[in-house]
Amino acid sequence: MNEKYFPLDKTALEKIAQQYPTPFYIYDEKAIIENVRKIKTAFSVFPSYKNHFAVKALPNPYILKLLASEGFGADCSSLPELMLAEMSGMKGEDIMLTSNETPTKEYIAAKKMGAVINLDDFSHIEFLEKTAGLPDLISMRYNPGPLKEGNAIIGKPEEAKYGLTREQLIAGFALLKQKGVKRFALHTMVASNELSVPYHVETARMLFELAVEIFNKTGVRFEFINLGGGVGIPYKPDQIAVDYSLLVQGIQKAYNEIIKPAGLDPMNIRTEWGRVVTGPYGWLVSRAVHKKEIYRNYIALDSCMADLMRPALYTAFHHITVPGKENAPLSETYDVVGSLCENNDKFAIQRKLPKIETLAESKNGEGDFVVIHDAGAHGRAMGFNYNGKLRCGELLLRADGSVLQIRRSESIDDYFATLDIKRLENFK
Numbered sequence: 001m002n003e004k005y006f007p008l009d010k011t012a013l014e015k016i017a018q019q020y021p022t023p024f025y026i027y028d029e030k031a032i033i034e035n036v037r038k039i040k041t042a043f044s045v046f047p048s049y050k051n052h053f054a055v056k057a058l059p060n061p062y063i064l065k066l067l068a069s070e071g072f073g074a075d076c077s078s079l080p081e082l083m084l085a086e087m088s089g090m091k092g093e094d095i096m097l098t099s100n101e102t103p104t105k106e107y108i109a110a111k112k113m114g115a116v117i118n119l120d121d122f123s124h125i126e127f128l129e130k131t132a133g134l135p136d137l138i139s140m141r142y143n144p145g146p147l148k149e150g151n152a153i154i155g156k157p158e159e160a161k162y163g164l165t166r167e168q169l170i171a172g173f174a175l176l177k178q179k180g181v182k183r184f185a186l187h188t189m190v191a192s193n194e195l196s197v198p199y200h201v202e203t204a205r206m207l208f209e210l211a212v213e214i215f216n217k218t219g220v221r222f223e224f225i226n227l228g229g230g231v232g233i234p235y236k237p238d239q240i241a242v243d244y245s246l247l248v249q250g251i252q253k254a255y256n257e258i259i260k261p262a263g264l265d266p267m268n269i270r271t272e273w274g275r276v277v278t279g280p281y282g283w284l285v286s287r288a289v290h291k292k293e294i295y296r297n298y299i300a301l302d303s304c305m306a307d308l309m310r311p312a313l314y315t316a317f318h319h320i321t322v323p324g325k326e327n328a329p330l331s332e333t334y335d336v337v338g339s340l341c342e343n344n345d346k347f348a349i350q351r352k353l354p355k356i357e358t359l360a361e362s363k364n365g366e367g368d369f370v371v372i373h374d375a376g377a378h379g380r381a382m383g384f385n386y387n388g389k390l391r392c393g394e395l396l397l398r399a400d401g402s403v404l405q406i407r408r409s410e411s412i413d414d415y416f417a418t419l420d421i422k423r424l425e426n427f428k
């Protein structure tokens, strides 16, 4: 079991909604910082540790600035993400570029910033050399293929487009060394939203063994090993969160058994955790607008899959609560849906919930709040404008209890910003 909490009661939420109408995302600063400190404490057994927060999970510079102040760096995979990291106070090797099919200008920008460049393919050694020039430090991404099982979101490594094979890595690091590169790192990312501690420990063991093999074959000694992201969160109330100390104990055991006897200690450990850092501490707050009773009973919200795509994209489960009705009996069964013309625009399917009052039925002109949990990573960021839907804004619940708007919601002007309406008027 895990406690599905929400830091605000209905009264506090009503006050916030007067200033910032629903829907909106809200993130809990205090909980995020406490979580970051727990992660750092767990990994403090290693000579040096840094998490490069996967910017794609929550690309908001206010959040990134908080993470930077705790010593976290960033994992970026595009030019705007590199810019977000830099404007949040991250510098040089705090930033990693783990891109794939990387455009020239991203390599040039990353090189200029002094970010760690993580190559995704053997052919990129020459591409990088020709375009941006080779930096002192290079990391490469391993794809273990059939040697490692994948999982539902990321798929099987064999079928994944990322990374180099083992043979390519050996040849690649030898080539980089020959070309005068001085510092090296090894990376992988093989799973997504994986709750199993043994799975992640096994990934570390696999990388440590590979590091020793590459050292023996090429003399390349890694400055750090990046274990990637992919640590899961318990979206369902009956799932259990990953125990950081247990996970680190397992990784440390592998380190002691493999890295130390090979004489490769001290070696730095890095991760690229995104989801587990902010996921449980962000919520999508909506209100119920309509109720519809046909073959099933539907509750329609003022948000839709443009705000949170995970249920539609992965049939992902997100816990739902109704503030003010925390202890009410779960007497109803609803599909909780959005307003997009897509039948997979459903936040929940056949979910047991308390009886929800909608805007259409209400006497005070407001529907019940509906809070969608665990939306703090890969939530707002995946939004889109299909069907002319405008994405909602983001609020930060500060440690002192105040609320700061860290991104406004999109306006109709934003939607039309890429169109030249003047030209349209003269267009026949």
Ligand SMILES: *Cc1c(COP(=O)(O)O)cnc(C)c1O
Pocket: 054, 056, 057, 075, 098, 189, 192, 193, 228, 229, 230, 231, 272, 273, 274, 275, 276, 377
């Ligand atoms: C998405 C991604 C991450 C972050 O994954 P989480 O599941 O959020 O931890 C890290 N590294 C790379 C290369 C990614 O693509």
